[in-house]
Amino acid sequence: MAKITSRSTDYSQWYIDIVMQAQLADYSPVKGCMVIRPRGYALWEKIQSVLDSKFKETGHSNAYFPMLIPESFLKKEAEHVEGFSPELAVVTIAGGETLEEPLVVRPTSETIIWSMYKKWIQSYRDLPILINQWANVIRWEKRTRLFLRTTEFLWQEGHTAHATQEEAEEETRKMLLVYKSFAEEYMALPVIAGEKTEAEKFAGAVKTYSIEAMMQDKKALQAGTSHDLGQNFAKAFDVTFQSPDGKLEYVWASSWGVSTRLIGALIMAHSDDRGLVLPPRLAPTLIRIVPIFKTETRPRVVEYAMGVFNNLKPHFSVEIDLDDNTSPGFKFAQTELLGIPLRIEIGPKDIENNEMVLVRRDTGEKIKASPSGLIDRIKVLCEDIQNTLYHRALVFRKENTVLLEKYSDFTEFMEKEAGFVDTGWCGDSACETKIKEETKATIRNIPLGRDELQHGACIYCGKPSCHDVIFAKAY
RNA sequence: CGGGCUGUAGCGCAGUGGCUAGCGCGCUCGGUUCGGGACCGAGAGGCCGGGAGUUCAAGUCUCCCCAGCCCGACCA
Incomplete structure (x- = not known):
C-alpha cells in the first residue's frame, strides 16, 4: 500500500491519494470522467437518502426527465444558452443517420422540464409544482478533478413552479436552508449561506444563492446552490396560468441542486494524512472490529469479538476483520485509510478484563469500554465525533x-x-x-x-x- | 484551449540505440508470526499508453494521437 502524500507536501496530490486509496473513485478511459467505486457510491447513497427524505418532508416528489434535449430548447433562454454552450456535448448522429435536429446531453434540465410544465400548467390550481430529480448531467469542463469537477456527475435538481414571485423566492431560500442544515448536521461542514453576485449567478436566474465551505487549504468550495429563476423560463417556454381573477400570468420558478461534489467537500474538510475521515452520520460503515489474536488465542478472541459484533449488528453498520494474513497494525491502518469513524480493538488482554478498546478516527484517542452499556456508549461517542468534526472545521474557518x-x-x-x-x-x-x-x-x-x-x-x-x-x- | 511535467508488471519506480527488460511493494503457494502498516522460502505476472516513421537494430531517437498531474484561460 502506497503512502499518502501529506497535505503539507502537496495538497492536490493528497486529495487524489485519498480518493484513490480509500477506493472512492477511479479514472475512466474518457477524459474528465470517473468511475465511482462502491465505497464512494455508498457515501453518495447516504447523502441521497438523507436529502431525499428532507425533500419529501418539504413537499417535493421525485420524477425523471430524459437526458437528451432538443438543441433548440437550450437556445430559448438567452443567458442560459450563452452560459452553457461552451460545455455542451451534442449528439448529431444516431441510429446511423445524421439527426435533423441535434440533441444536447443535459447540462441541467430547466429547458426540458419547462417544456413539460407548459403542458401541465393551465390554472393557479395546478400550482405549485414541486419536483425533484436524481440524475446525471454532462458539462464538458476544460479542467477536471475527481468529484470536484468532472465531465459527467451525479446530482439532484429540484424544479418548482409557483403562482407568485414571493412563493418562488421563499422556496429558493427554504431549499438553501435545507442544504445548509444538511451540510452542518450531517456532513459536519459549516457553511456560509448567501446570495451570489451578478457575475457568479446561474445562467438564466434572477438570483442565485449558495452555501460556501472552507476546505483545509483555505479555499472556498461551493457546496450547493439554489436559484430564483423569476419568470425567465416561463417566458422562454410560454408557460402561463390563469389566476383566480381570470388573468393570464407567467409562472414563477426556482431550481436548486447539490452534486457528487459534496463527496469532495467531505474529503477536503475532514480528512488527514492517514486517510479519509468521515462524519459518523454519513459513514457507510460506522464501526470495524479488529480482533487481535495469535494462532493459539484465535478461537477465544474470535468468539468474544463475534459476540460483540452480533450485539452491535442490530444497532449499527458494523464490520469485523477476521483476516488471518494481515497483522493488527495493518488492519488499524486500513480502518483509518477508509475513514471508518470507530474501531474496536479486542485482544486476549482485553478479554481477561472483560473489556475492549474503542478508537476514535477523528482524534485517535483510545478508550477502554466494557460490554455492558456498550451500545449507548457508542451512540454518545459517535455524536461526540460528529460534533468534534463540525467544531474543528468551524474553528478552522474562523481562524482563517x-x-x-x-x-x-x-x-x-x-x-x-x-x-x-x-x-x-x-x-x-x-x-x-x-x-x-x-x-x-x-x-x-x-x-x-x-x-x-x-x-x-x-x-x-x-x-x-x-x-x-x-x-x-x-x- | 495554451505552457510545463509524466506514461515501462496491480502500485511506486530503474533502465548509455545492441543479447532473454529489471527492482521494491502488492499478488499466489508453503511455513513461522500477530496489541500500530510482520518475516523466510518458492512462484505467477510485460504489445514498455496507442499509431506512424528513422535505423542493420527502438522501452530508448523523431512526429502525430490518447490519458493523467500542475499552472493559466474557461467553469450552475
Whole structure:
C-alpha cells in the first residue's frame, strides 16, 4: 500500500491519494470522467437518502426527465444558452443517420422540464409544482478533478413552479436552508449561506444563492446552490396560468441542486494524512472490529469479538476483520485509510478484563469500554465525533477568516495567508473584476442574515459599501 | 484551449540505440508470526499508453494521437 502524500507536501496530490486509496473513485478511459467505486457510491447513497427524505418532508416528489434535449430548447433562454454552450456535448448522429435536429446531453434540465410544465400548467390550481430529480448531467469542463469537477456527475435538481414571485423566492431560500442544515448536521461542514453576485449567478436566474465551505487549504468550495429563476423560463417556454381573477400570468420558478461534489467537500474538510475521515452520520460503515489474536488465542478472541459484533449488528453498520494474513497494525491502518469513524480493538488482554478498546478516527484517542452499556456508549461517542468534526472545521474557518477594510491588507492576505475575507463591496462588478484579476479571489457570496452592514466602504474603490461580502479563492 | 511535467508488471519506480527488460511493494503457494502498516522460502505476472516513421537494430531517437498531474484561460 502506497503512502499518502501529506497535505503539507502537496495538497492536490493528497486529495487524489485519498480518493484513490480509500477506493472512492477511479479514472475512466474518457477524459474528465470517473468511475465511482462502491465505497464512494455508498457515501453518495447516504447523502441521497438523507436529502431525499428532507425533500419529501418539504413537499417535493421525485420524477425523471430524459437526458437528451432538443438543441433548440437550450437556445430559448438567452443567458442560459450563452452560459452553457461552451460545455455542451451534442449528439448529431444516431441510429446511423445524421439527426435533423441535434440533441444536447443535459447540462441541467430547466429547458426540458419547462417544456413539460407548459403542458401541465393551465390554472393557479395546478400550482405549485414541486419536483425533484436524481440524475446525471454532462458539462464538458476544460479542467477536471475527481468529484470536484468532472465531465459527467451525479446530482439532484429540484424544479418548482409557483403562482407568485414571493412563493418562488421563499422556496429558493427554504431549499438553501435545507442544504445548509444538511451540510452542518450531517456532513459536519459549516457553511456560509448567501446570495451570489451578478457575475457568479446561474445562467438564466434572477438570483442565485449558495452555501460556501472552507476546505483545509483555505479555499472556498461551493457546496450547493439554489436559484430564483423569476419568470425567465416561463417566458422562454410560454408557460402561463390563469389566476383566480381570470388573468393570464407567467409562472414563477426556482431550481436548486447539490452534486457528487459534496463527496469532495467531505474529503477536503475532514480528512488527514492517514486517510479519509468521515462524519459518523454519513459513514457507510460506522464501526470495524479488529480482533487481535495469535494462532493459539484465535478461537477465544474470535468468539468474544463475534459476540460483540452480533450485539452491535442490530444497532449499527458494523464490520469485523477476521483476516488471518494481515497483522493488527495493518488492519488499524486500513480502518483509518477508509475513514471508518470507530474501531474496536479486542485482544486476549482485553478479554481477561472483560473489556475492549474503542478508537476514535477523528482524534485517535483510545478508550477502554466494557460490554455492558456498550451500545449507548457508542451512540454518545459517535455524536461526540460528529460534533468534534463540525467544531474543528468551524474553528478552522474562523481562524482563517479576517475582517478587512484596506485593499493593501487584502492583497497581502490573499498572497500570504489566504482564507476568507469578510469585507464591504460597493456593488459594482468592475471592482469585483479588478479584484479577481489582481488577487484571484472572487466574491463567494453576500451572507444572509446580517441585519446591518459591518463594513462602511468598498474594499476596492472606497465608495460607500452596499453589501458585506465574503472573498476567497475558490474551487 | 495554451505552457510545463509524466506514461515501462496491480502500485511506486530503474533502465548509455545492441543479447532473454529489471527492482521494491502488492499478488499466489508453503511455513513461522500477530496489541500500530510482520518475516523466510518458492512462484505467477510485460504489445514498455496507442499509431506512424528513422535505423542493420527502438522501452530508448523523431512526429502525430490518447490519458493523467500542475499552472493559466474557461467553469450552475
